Structure formats: C-alpha cells, structure tokens
Amino acid sequence: MIELLVLILVALLVLIGGERGLFTMISLIWNLFVLAVLFVLMTWGLNPLVLTFIGCLLICSGTLFYQNGKNAKTISSFVSVVIIMLILFFFIYVMAYQSHTGGLNELMKNDDMIFYLSTDIHINMGSIGVAMILIGLMGAIIDTSIAVSSGVYEVYNNNRHLNGKELMKSGMSIGGDILGTTVNTLYFAYIGEALTLFVLFKNFHYTLSEIINSKAFFQEVICIVFSAIGCVAIIPVTAAVISYLLTNADKFKRYLDEDELFIEKK
Incomplete structure (x- = not known):
C-alpha cells in the first residue's frame, strides 16, 4: 500500500505540476536524505542541536532555491x-529543558516493545526534544514566509512606484489573510496525529489535570504552540525583508540569478 501511495503521489506531481512537480519530488527526496543522515549522525554521538541547525539550513535552501531559483522571494x-529560528531557539531550549520534554513519555514507557529495547543510547534526550x-517549526514557517514574500513580490512587480513602507503594509495584509488558515492547518495536522493519544487518555481514565501535566500531551502541544508562534512572527519579518530587498535591488543584484524584476525600472 505504501508503494501504491508513493506511485500515486509521483504521478500527480508530474501530471499536475509538470516540471515544477518534478523539482518538488526531487526536493522531497533530498529532504528525506538530509533527515536520514541527520538521524544517523545523532546516533554517532554528534551534537543534535548543531546537526539540526545544519540540517534545517540544507532543507530550507533545497526547498526554496532548488524549486524556485535564487531570487528576491526565496532569499x-x-x-x-x-x-x-534563531530568535525562537532560546525560548524553545529553555522551555524544553525546564519541562523535561525530551525522552520517552509515560505511554511509551508502558509499551511492551520498549521492554525488548535498550534505553541506554548515550544521547542527550533533552537536545533531541x-x-x-x-x-517542526521550520516546516511550518517556510510555507508562511514564501506565501508572504511571493505576494509582496507580485504587488511590487505591478506597482513599481511603491516604497518600502507601503510594501510592508501590503505584506502584513497578505500575512493576515493567510494567518487563520495556516494556524488551523497546524492545529488539525497535530490533532489528527494525536487522535490515538486522546483515545488512550480516555481508556486509561486520565483526568483533565493529568492530561495537562502528561508528558505525552505536552510533547504535542509544545510543537503546535511554537509552530503557531513562528507562523505569526515570520509575517512581519518576511514583509520587512522582502520590502527592503525590493526597494534596494541594485545593492543585491550580484547575489541573484537573472530576474525580470531587476531589469531597469520603467
């Protein structure tokens, strides 16, 4: 069934997306490869946080630059x-370590399969958390950021007289339009993944207090909250960066591929 689903995905990407769909598929394979290498290096004892930042940069650059080229939107x-990610890293680090969110939660510890596995793996589980x-944060904010930058790009491409402040206002407006659906997408994605968890809570007769203080529940909630915070925070940041880049295009022209936007303004 997995092979069938993968074939359907590949067929749809090629038939509907055409060349762009093919690039998307290659980018997806690249991302899976990076994650696989990331996990292997973690098991070798390398610092999970350093590896995660490097992996996120590779995935982000592959997703943005390979599929869409090096232009104002992707940069x-x-x-x-x-x-x-740098701003939220401090808060994530403090929150994760203070709450001991890493490692096996109480439901995993009660899983029969755990009795056949060794938990002495010599990896800092706080860093893994x-x-x-x-x-999860990176995956959420990439979509929001490219949506805002693409919108501002198109606005400026059709209204070259706009200044940075006006473009920033347009970016905030675009971000506000997509904010509700983005947060809801995150919410339902995580809730759908955690349905089994809620069934277990019900079968084990957890009280509301026990659910809120459950490590299994917190591990899901903290991902939702930080991803949502990132999606909100990245809107003004992206709007500001793309507005500055577009209105100061001549300063950055040498860093960009050939782009119709940077042809001499009319």
Missing part, C-alpha cells in the same frame, strides 16, 4: 526563516 524567505520542535 527573503530563507533569511526570514533563519531569523525566526529541542531538535524535534525546531524541525
């Missing part, structure tokens, strides 16, 4: 994603 999105949140 603005990449810079914005890095800024938000932070890495999990960072990877």
Whole structure:
C-alpha cells in the first residue's frame, strides 16, 4: 500500500505540476536524505542541536532555491526563516529543558516493545526534544514566509512606484489573510496525529489535570504552540525583508540569478 501511495503521489506531481512537480519530488527526496543522515549522525554521538541547525539550513535552501531559483522571494524567505529560528531557539531550549520534554513519555514507557529495547543510547534526550520542535517549526514557517514574500513580490512587480513602507503594509495584509488558515492547518495536522493519544487518555481514565501535566500531551502541544508562534512572527519579518530587498535591488543584484524584476525600472 505504501508503494501504491508513493506511485500515486509521483504521478500527480508530474501530471499536475509538470516540471515544477518534478523539482518538488526531487526536493522531497533530498529532504528525506538530509533527515536520514541527520538521524544517523545523532546516533554517532554528534551534537543534535548543531546537526539540526545544519540540517534545517540544507532543507530550507533545497526547498526554496532548488524549486524556485535564487531570487528576491526565496532569499527573503530563507533569511526570514533563519531569523525566526534563531530568535525562537532560546525560548524553545529553555522551555524544553525546564519541562523535561525530551525522552520517552509515560505511554511509551508502558509499551511492551520498549521492554525488548535498550534505553541506554548515550544521547542527550533533552537536545533531541529541542531538535524535534525546531524541525517542526521550520516546516511550518517556510510555507508562511514564501506565501508572504511571493505576494509582496507580485504587488511590487505591478506597482513599481511603491516604497518600502507601503510594501510592508501590503505584506502584513497578505500575512493576515493567510494567518487563520495556516494556524488551523497546524492545529488539525497535530490533532489528527494525536487522535490515538486522546483515545488512550480516555481508556486509561486520565483526568483533565493529568492530561495537562502528561508528558505525552505536552510533547504535542509544545510543537503546535511554537509552530503557531513562528507562523505569526515570520509575517512581519518576511514583509520587512522582502520590502527592503525590493526597494534596494541594485545593492543585491550580484547575489541573484537573472530576474525580470531587476531589469531597469520603467
């Protein structure tokens, strides 16, 4: 069934997306490869946080630059994603370690399969918890950032007289339009994944207090909250970066591929 689903996905990407769909598929394979290498290196004892940042940069650059080229939209999105991840890293690190979110939760410890596995793996599980949140955060904010930068790009491409302040206002407006659906997408994605968890809570007769203080529940909630915070915070950052880049195009022209936007203005 997995092979069938993968074939359907590949067929739809090629038939509907055409060349862009093919690039998307290659980018997806690249991202899976990076994650696989990331996990292997973690098991070798390398620092999970350093590996996660390097992996996120590789995934982000592959997703943005390979599929869409190096232009104002993708560079603005990449810079914005890095800024938000660096800002939120401190809060994620403190929250994860203070709450001991890493490692096996109480439901995993009661799983029969765990009795056949060794938990002495010599890896800092607190760092693994932070890495999990960072990877989820990156996936959420890339979509929001590229949506805002693409919108502002099109606005400026059709209204070259707009200044940075006006473009920033347009970016905030675009971000506000997509904010509700983005947060809801995150919410339902995580809730759908956690349905089994809620069934277990019901069968084990957890009280509301026990659910809120459950490690299994918190591990899901912290990913939702930080991803939502990142999606909100990246809107003004992306709007500011793309507005500055577009209105100061001549300063950055040498860093960009050939782009019709940077032809001499009419």
